[in-house]
Amino acid sequence: MTESLAARALPWWRVPALVITCGAVILLLSIGTRATFGLFLDDISGSMGWGREVFAFAIAVQNIFWGLAQPFTGAIADRYGAARTIIVSGLLYAAGMYLMQASTTPLEITVTGGFLLGLAIAGSSFSVVLAAVARAFPPERRSLAFGICTAIASLGQFTLLPLGQGFITAYGWQTAVLLLGALTLLIVPLALPLAGRSEGGGADSAASWRIALGEAMRHRGYWLLTGGYFVCGFHVTFIGTHLPTYLRDSGLSAGTAAWALAIVGLFNVIGSFGAGMLGGRYHKPYILSAIYFGRAVVIAVYVLTPLSVASTFIFAAVMGLLWLSTVPVTTAVVGQIFGVRYLGMLAGIVFFSHQVGSFLGAWLGGLLFDETGSYQIVWWLSVVLGLAAGLINLPIDDRALRRAPAAA
Template sequence: MTTSPSPDALPFWQRPATIIVAGCLICLTSFGVRSSFGLFTAPISDAHGWPREVFGLALALQNLLWGVAQPFAGAAADRFGTARVLAVGALIYATGVALIPYSDTPGLFYLSAGMLSGIGIATASFAIVMTAFSRRMPPERRSWAFGIATSASSLGQFVFAPLGQAFIAAYGWQTAMLLLAVLLLFCLPLTMALRGSASDSTNADDASDPEVTLGGALAWALRYRSYVLLVFGFFVCGFQLAFITIHMPPYLTESGIGAGVAAGAIAIVGLANVAGSYISGILGGRLSKRYLLSAIYFGRAAAITVFLLVPLSTVSVFGFAVVMGLLWLSTVPPTAGLVALMFGTRYMGMLYGIVFFSHQVGSFLGVWLGGVLYDRMGNYDAVWWLSVALGLFATLVHLPIREARAPGAVRDSATA
């Protein structure tokens, strides 16, 4: 049986440590910029005299296009290499963000903040970075690597929430957006460390993956009930996270909580999730991934319920931010780990992209319904309680998942 080459025998730019550092910096920047968009809700809406639904629909389109493009971006990374996909994505993403200050009609705003930014995020996101990680890490270390990538994304939320607020306060929202676009361009040189496609995997465990066509791999996955349940479950994650990211800042400020506290809450969510995602990555390599996911979703439902029932204050906001932060992207390592366990890594980019598409459909509905129901009802209460109900649904839907190689796969004894 062949073995993976020793890390010391590889060129510096191909060593696992270099790949992880570069990938994490890309995750930090791309996700950090995206997580700061909620801070621009009121400034952009007020500047143009738009109802909240316009901003909500643009961000909903962004999330939907992110999801639609993700499987295609993953398939492109599987075939042409992650570095090329990430570089193109960073350019598209930066272009979309840079055009936002010049989008003075809803149609142009939907194009820049919605379509271009969404496609850019899909092709420069942690999903593509994790695809590179999955091919360079042995199976027993994949969940840990996925946790590292997710933690870096969360650290970006912690860094960019106060940074975005500081940019807005110091220079106005237009210049703040341009500065964020410039920061995205720093991802371009980092992409070189993540070169390689599915055929370049250094994982001996993946060397015997079958030569399956792209369509065949997708059909194989969609016939597997456990994969379909995973797709449904990740929908809930997207709904909850997108709604809270975009609509919690205005919800808090309109409830009498200062804008600084609102920005601080988003930052705390990101900081707490650095720990939560890393811990989830470790636990995903040691415990049942399906039970871990059920526990995370139940914890979210309980946290939102308590948040809604206790009096709103700075203490309750920060407490909620800490708890939700620990559970925020902690779903990603076990979810990605289950995809790799079921199907291996040859089509990891595409198959995880399909799961992530479901996540982004949920994101679209979370952002869009938040804006629509706010405009019609004058508050966010209905969407908060819907988030609780969906959390309970996700708790149950993960329990029947089989943690095993999908029928028809080779090397059924392999682990991920």
């Protein structure tokens, strides 16, 4: 029996086209809502009388728990089904948003906006959703399928950021959080077509999760891929969390900040789809290296250029091309090397490194600003990390792992 859903007789609600559509919209809601949190940094910090580090630390905790939970939610989805995992996560997402707007102390905002939302995003984001999508497509089409999902997910950033800023302007930040939380409840019905779990047996699976994990831990390319993904998390979370306040500090409007991140999301549609398409044709680690080198150059040019609305929108557009374009390629490399049987778990472990980087990007941005009154140190650290990530992805061997017949 083949592992691809596409090769089976399926009810209409589980055909590949609907699987990829629902998966993409789930990512749109989950990642798009999460992208709006930077809009609330100034309002929440000001209304509560906190420094920026408090809310930045809550977002950092959110990212680290997202990463810590990701291998486990991936393994749960592999074993018990993606739909169940995503449904629970969608409910937890809405509850976390409600509780976050009601938080009044640093501990409460850390628990609700950090811990609870981190768990919710872990079960409704890339590793779980893309693993479910992978089972609907043959290996040669997975990279493109991942690119399509990530591209559509990027529209969440483009649509929900202006919507979130509009909610804040019209109703205040607390009501805005509630309205965005209500939208996340749509994740629950959208999860149904992703029902199903990975199956054992066949040449595309390891004998057990322990064997799969051991294979990954002994694979040099897996560790290099994991190290590069750390930098991706640092970049996107630092920029997503602190760019709005960086621009406001420089005299630009809140609307400019929201539209800058929205432009990132819009151009990420092109970047993610393009990266997924290229990943099906060319050596994937070289594509990843080009993305990271490109980020380093773009950030350096932006910091060295006099700040203006025009320079910010140009930066946002070019950075958007490189934003989540790492996701389809990185996930495809893991699937290409190890197969899809434990893709949720193995991609989740790689993603944990991404979230360690996210933790540091969010927290260091707030900490160093409070200490120095400037984001310059973190901007230049981002450049150095981009160059390092570009270098370590170059030697990755992404050929399918050869297994002994008993293991295969």
